[in-house]
Structures are given as C-alpha cells and as structure tokens.
Amino acid sequence: MNVAVIGLGAMGMGAAKSCLRAGLATTGCDLRDSARADFVAAGGAACASPAEIPQGTEAVLLLVVNAAQTEAALFGEAGCAGRMAPGGVVISSATMSPDDARRLAAAAEARGLLYLDAPVSGGAAKAASGEMTVMASGSAAAFERAQPVLDAVASKVWRLGDTPGIGATVKVVHQLLAGVHIAVAAEAMALGIRAGADPRQLYDVVTSAAGNSWMFENRMARVLEGDDAPRSAVDIFVKDLGLVAEMARGLNHPVPLASQAQQLFTAASAMGHGRADDGFVIRVWQALTGIPLPGDKPKG
Structure with missing residues (x-):
C-alpha cells in the first residue's frame, strides 16, 4: 500500500x-x-x-x-x-x-x-x-x-x-479531561511547593495514593526535572480547550472547569510559554507567587 x-x-x-x-x-x-x-x-x-x-x-x-x-x-x-x-x-x-x-x-x-x-x-x-x-x-x-x-x-x-464527526466529538471530550487534569496537577504541585512540601516527596506520595492521575504522574515528573521540551505544548490546550468551549456553546452546555483551565493555558502562552511542554502551565502559579520550581537552574 x-x-x-x-x-x-x-x-x-x-x-x-x-x-x-x-x-x-x-x-x-x-x-x-x-x-x-x-x-x-x-x-x-x-x-x-x-x-x-x-x-x-x-x-x-x-x-x-x-x-x-x-x-x-x-x-x-x-x-x-x-x-x-x-x-x-x-x-x-x-x-x-x-x-x-x-x-x-x-x-x-x-x-x-x-x-x-x-x-x-x-x-x-x-x-x-x-x-x-x-x-x-x-x-x-x-x-x-x-x-x-x-x-x-x-x-x-x-x-x-x-x-464522520463522532470521532471528533469523543476526542474533544477526551481533551476536556486531559486539559483539566494537567491544569489541576500543576495547581496541586504549585500549592504544595508554596506550602513548603518537598516537591519530590509530594510527587512520590501522590503517585502512590488515590489522588494520583496519569497526567499528574507524567507531567509533574517533567516539571521536577525542568524538562519543558514539548511532547504536547501549552498552545495545544489553548486550542483544544477552545474546541471544548465551542462544542459546548453549540449545545448550550456549561463547561466551567474546562473554561478555567483554558484561561490558565492562555495565561501561560501569553507569558511566552506557549511552545513549552503543557505541564509547564505551572509557570502561571510561579509568576503569581514566586515559587521555585525544582528543575529550574539558580540565577546568577
């Protein structure tokens, strides 16, 4: 063929x-x-x-x-x-x-x-x-x-x-879940760092317990290493969560969590991180609170 x-x-x-x-x-x-x-x-x-x-x-x-x-x-x-x-x-x-x-x-x-x-x-x-x-x-x-x-x-x-169209529908719903899971994974890691938890221990605890998700385990591992090479970029979820909102509007169906997640990815993109790996939406919390990320190199 x-x-x-x-x-x-x-x-x-x-x-x-x-x-x-x-x-x-x-x-x-x-x-x-x-x-x-x-x-x-x-x-x-x-x-x-x-x-x-x-x-x-x-x-x-x-x-x-x-x-x-x-x-x-x-x-x-x-x-x-x-x-x-x-x-x-x-x-x-x-x-x-x-x-x-x-x-x-x-x-x-x-x-x-x-x-x-x-x-x-x-x-x-x-x-x-x-x-x-x-x-x-x-x-x-x-x-x-x-x-x-x-x-x-x-x-x-x-x-x-x-x-045709059913495959696209299922993919858009899938991206709602994926985008929200990444955003909340970053939020959880950022909160833990802000509160003084050791980020690597926090990662180990969460990934062995009921609060874990595939996205937390996969994306926060990259954050711990400072590895922002894009396997899936921040801008992908700006686009895909926009598709979620578009489909939901056509159905008169509220999607508040997806909409909030899209705003977080949009903020990360506006800060210049649109081509970074999507887990680095955590840069939004870093910019707001000044938290250190474990994979970042010290300045100076």
Missing part, C-alpha cells in the same frame, strides 16, 4: 516510521528540512508539499495541528487530494470540531475519496512504538481501506460509528 503521512511532528514522525516498519511504502511530508531528512534516513521518501506526494497514493494520514491545516493539505492550492488514487482513504487525525470533521468528510467524498474521522491519543512515545489509540468514525469501506495504516500505527482502534 502506498501511504503518505502529512505532518512529521512529534506524533507524525512516529506514525510515519511505524508505517515503514509495517512494510507500507510511505512518503512523509513536512515543510522542515530536518524532519524530511530524519525520515529519509529511516528509509522513507519525503516531500515538502502535499501536492508532491506520489500520484496514486492510496491512503493519506494527516497529523497536523487543526482543521485549517487539514483542509489546506487536502484541498488547498498545494493540496494532495488530486494525487490520491480513486477511492483512496483520508485518515484525518488532527483534533477539530465535529462540524469541521463532517464538512471535510463531505468535501472528500465529493472528490471520490473515503474519509475516516480518526483523531488519536498517546503522544510521541506511543506514536513511535505504533501503539496509539485511535477514536474513529466513518463508513465500513473507509475502515477497510484504512486498516493497514491503522494496524501499523495503533494498538487500539475504537470504531465509534459509521458517520
């Missing part, structure tokens, strides 16, 4: 290399020279524009930032839709609103393409090992055509329905 992966970022690179390991003829597409060189060194082919993917590509996996980038990569002036094989499948994995997923699916289907609404979770590590979780909805034909790619990149594929 000829596959193109659009977006060789933290998750896209891992997914593209997983496709290679599975024996799929894979082209990686990214604007960055360094990303393309990395993928070529792994044995893949690479291009800088979606319009340059091989003619007759049977499946395109899009791991870009949002709906706008997905639309441009598919249907823009430099889009790839015209280079796909008739009946090829678009596997759309950017986090977006359900309305955008349905709109893009209709545009793909009008061009004779199948469309799988297939957002993902698992981060860079799971992408690299081919063990992402996929939350997918689409026709049986779309699932069947996408199966070799799904087998390569995921350990769990949820079949959530036969119409």
